[in-house]
Amino acid sequence: MSRAILHLDLDTFFVSCERLANPKLNGKPLIIGGTTERGVVSSCSYEARAYGVYSMMPMKLAKQLCPHAVIIRGNSGFYGKYSDLVTDIIKESAPLYEKASFDEFYIDMTGMDHFFGCFKWASALRKRIIKESGLPISFGLSVNKTVSKVSAGEAKPNGQIEIKTGLEKDFLAPLSLQKMPMVGPVTFELLRGMGVQHVKTVQKMPMELMQALLGANGVTLWKKCQGIDNTPVIPYHERKSIGIERTFEKDTIDLNKLNSILIAMAENLAFQLRNGHKLTSCVIVRLRYADLESVSKQARIPYTACDDTLISTAKSLFKSLYDRRLSIRLIGVRYSRLVEGGHQINFLEDTEEKINLLQAMDKIRNRYGQDAVKLAVAMGSRGIGRVNPFNGKPPGIPAHRRA
Template identity: 60%
Template sequence: MFERAILHLDFDAFFVSVEQQRNSALKGKPLIIGGTGARGVVASCSYEARAYGVYSAMPIKVALRLCPDAVVLRGDMEAYSRQSKIITEIIREEAPLFEKASIDEFYLDLTGMDRHFGCWLWSKELRQKIIRESGLPLSIGLSVNKLVSKVGAGEAKPNGAQLVEAGAEKSFLAPLSIRKLPSVGQATCKKLSFMGVRTVRALSQ
């Protein structure tokens, strides 16, 4: 039983997934969402594009050098916002207490739910319901706090689920790269790596 139970919901490459839902011909292709001008940057990219080294916030011109066959779309924020609102209403119907952290991320406080029925079973059922009704891939993480749950959802990607039992937080985080911590930015990561600190275990020592 969790003293606290925080569920993190994180949609996989949300903008990309919405575009692929609207146009199934885009599925399985390297797809980049972002500005197409000289200073355009990647807002989101498919896992096929990521395999070439493309990542969010990368300049589009660099991304296209790495993946010249990528399809580039400017994106449609109205469509993404509409889908986000639909998802929010699904969650609102099921969860009494939740926080919308961004257009495609949510935190749910499930503390006390184990007294009635299991948090993890309920979380997996909620995930399946959202996937079924939205048609979008979703990863989840459940633990005693936001940080571990967010990292857990990241480790579950794509389209998976990760449970970190109470008391197992340190052993779960220890072998992971410091890049997996949301509080460690790219510049800080470079500095720590230069100092020989590359894992959470090394950071905690």
């Protein structure tokens, strides 16, 4: 039986979310990302792309290429709500799905042709997502992940394509190698230097030559160019760590500022743990100095999701780590060795009032946003809130989007 793999890709996802919130942005060149000189482009509209702007481009260059673009810092929490909404729709409908990223999904539809017709079912799902979320989405349908992903890219904007079984190689042949997964700028420049720019050229090359050029990755890429990919759709990835990092617009030695941001990060991540019904036993603090040297330190602790314990550990790590007295360029906090479980009450330290306060604060954050309530010492930090990494279901989507 031939496999049937669907790849769904939300078009210019961050841009589409911003335009839902502010329709006045429709039709305008829009760039989302870090707004400082050190920032990079996270996403951009097709209007901005026409001027040569692309994702991961330095923001400074993007402004030069498209000076009249509307630039927005972006709100990961807001985008996360729409990502979760689309995920819920897919979860309700799909027999087996994989969330590959914020805005990309794979669905294994093998065998469904006997009951519904895969393309017909995928089209109906796409229409439902567009209706209930208001977001444009494209899909590609084929026998494997690679061809489906590439075809979804060819279907954009807001379209759909099916590559019939047996036509995978012919479909890929005329495309640029840049459109293939695994081919980044460095790999493409290497191959282009040899006169290899299109998939059809790789299709004609011996696999051994690709292996000599790129090692094991060369073999994998050669197979993908032939339309061969047996990678399964994986329904669930156990997350082993969560973290937040902040790169400063200007290097700083302000200990009050650093302390405030550190505490805000530790507090926010603790909230994410509790929301995901997780516990951690390892806290990691990372610093990058102005001279670009990066250092980190970790501490093992009893499994917990308690603010007090995690904040105290993070502060202790920072104090022992920051010993050069140079300006700091980046600071980050990470919790690892995650396991399932709820917060265990410490009978020597946790009072009923403390537990009730913690639960009340989490309830407020879930309803009004992660920055709705925080410790006073962390009030000076902004934008620390992050998307729920455990695919929770934060509220906030307008009611008419759920209908």
